[in-house]
Amino acid sequence: MTTARTFESTSRLTGDFTSATVDTRSVVMQTDPTWLGAGSSTYGATPYQNPAQAAVEKRLDARYMRIPVRWNGSMVVSSAAGSGFTNVLGLVDIYRSWGFRCLIVIAGRTDDFEGYIGGDATHIVNALGTDLIDYSVSNEPDNQGKSAAQILAQSIQIYDDIQAAAPGTKVWGPVLASYKRTEQQQWAQNMGSDRFAGIDYHHYAMGGSSLTTADALASTSSWGLEVAQTKSDLATLGLPQRVNCDEINFSWRYGDGTQPDGNNTRFFTAVNTVFLASALGHNLRAGGRIMPYALQNGPLGLITEQYHPVNPDNRPPSTPMPGYWGVAAWTGEERFSHFKDAFYAVTTTNNTATTEIFAVNNEAGGCNLVLINKSEATSRSMQVNVTGMGPGKFDAYQTVAAAPYDQPAKIYSEAVYTNYVSMILPPMTVTTVVLK
Secondary structure, X not given: OEOOOOOOOHXXXXXXXXXXXXXXXXXXXXXOOOOEXXXXXXXXXXXXXXHHHHHHXXXXXXXXXXXXXXXXXXXXXXXXXXXOOOOHHHHHHHHHHOOOEEEEEEOOOOOOOOXXXXXXXXXXXXXXXXOOEEEEOOOOHHHHOOOHHHHHHHHHHHHHHHHHHOOOOXXXXXXXXXXXXXXXXXXXXXXXXXXXXXXXXXXXXXXXXXXXXXXXXXXXXXXXXXXXXXXXXXXXXXXXXXXXXXXXOOOOOOOOOEOOOEOOHHHHOHHHHHHHHHHHHHHHHOOOEEEEOXXXXXXXXXXXXXXXXXXXXXXOOOOEOHHHHHHHHHXXXXXXXXXXXXXXXXXXXXXXXXXXXXEEEEOXXXXXXXXXXXXXXXXXXXXXXXXXXXXXXXXXXXXXXXXXXXXXXXXXXXXXXXXEEXXXXXXXXXXXXXXX
């Protein structure tokens, strides 16, 4: 850990070098600290009656929790196949006590879409309420071959049933399994301003087949492009420009054909840290909301799941996975200040496609710089010039590619800067610089 370092001048920095300028006087996008969350799969442990899981989730400070639910005839329970979790109200109350929002996904009684009975949403809303809660229609109907007409009809029925319990509460949707711009736009138009809360969809980097690491990491800007396209479509329709990718991860399944054995072991490496940090940044900077899937789901989990058969490094239960640190780069994990509500203008010179910089204000009144090196082999030197802020001090936290489960190293503490900071970004790392 370094304190009060005097930085080298740019003339002494050699090799792969990027110069960036952050202008804190120029806000390019408004965001919100509750727009980054995670999926509560209701598999494995939950904060309800599991103190270790509660502690690690609360520390991550991802403030928007997606929970799949159904009405079983007498109470609200998880709708996730094979979950068996029944105390949804207890789980929601824990998240609310932390100040987190919840996105409640309303399923049928037999699966994500099928078996919905008129009035079920009324019971669900009567049980859970609307305090710090949003509601969405049923999950991934396109994966079940449902037509646009069927999806719309069930969406309207769920909306109508919600009105009996909470008049004026609108719904998110259509919760398609992948980004389908035309279908989403049509659903929004058909729902209309009275029913429509926002567009909600899923997007994984891969799953049907496997991509190379370079190709998967090169795709992260698409999460921002999708938000921009959707907001443009909604503006044309005169609807609120709200967009949520409420399932994202490196792949939607572990056994996706990745060589050599067909399993995507990159979930257990720094690759997933870098992938999530970058995709989240692109989405948020475009003004979207985003929720990695899931807090617990074996290799896809942000947190290790007890007794799951796939745990190649034998990590203890309810401890961070590599993907956790991709989220923590934005939320601070209670080590540094959570991002707040404004992304700043960034310009770069001599940059590469594998190096990214995001700048956002934080809740302590300062600025967080998230610096990402997607290269698998090459370090990058970066000087970030800061305008609109006076001189001050900063801390910096950097992931260690060789130790992907571990908390990022604090590489600078109370270091002094005047109008710029300089960093070395090792391959496949995420660095968060906190300007105070």
